[in-house]
Amino acid sequence: MRTIEYIEDFTSWAEEFNFYIPVNIRFSETDMYGHMNNVSPFIYFEEARIAYLQSLGLFNDFSNKEEGIIVADLQCNYIKQLFFGDEVQVHVKTKEVGNSSFDIHYMVTKGNFDVVLTARGRLVYIDANLGKSKPLTEDMKEKLLGRTFSKTQVKPTP
Structure with a gap:
């Protein structure tokens, strides 16, 4: 596998x-050849990111317009092609x-742990009224670092 700067x-x-x-x-x-569009992984990342954060008991209140998280940057490395009907994790x-x-x-893996995509992104906790970043609470940091888990924590293994 080629070198990826964040790994x-x-x-x-x-x-x-x-x-x-x-x-x-x-x-x-x-596309018309059944090849996955290059923007599609970003949809999968969003879906997985939301499920992951919810499993940690974080950022579950989507009606809260006062504070939340935004994606500051997101990058994807395409390792292998994906096609219509492929099942990935x-x-x-x-x-x-x-x-x-x-x-x-x-x-992102396919089949027997065949890595097809890697990615990373920076998320920022914000005060929506001020339009500025806001410090994460100690509880949020603990959950994100895996030191505590909510009762809804799901930790499937591949």
Whole structure:
């Protein structure tokens, strides 16, 4: 596998994932040859990110317009092609937690743990009224770092 700048040791990086969701590549996400469109993974990342954060008991109140998280950046590395009908697992983990932001990493696998995509993104906790970042609470940091889990925590293993 080629070198990816946010992954120092691929084996240890991959072993740190303990949450994933299954995704089926839909026809509407492909071109006329059945090849997955290059924007589709970002939809899968969003779906997996929401499920992951909810499993941690974080950011579940979508009616709260006062505060929330936004995606500050998101990058994807395409390792292998995907096609209509492929079934994949979108793995998610917290990689780094700062004062008001945190890095999420993604690994998409197919079949018997065949890595097809990797990705990372920075999320920022914001005060929507001020339009500025807001410090994460200690409880949020603990949950993101995996030191505490809510009762709804789901930790499927591949």
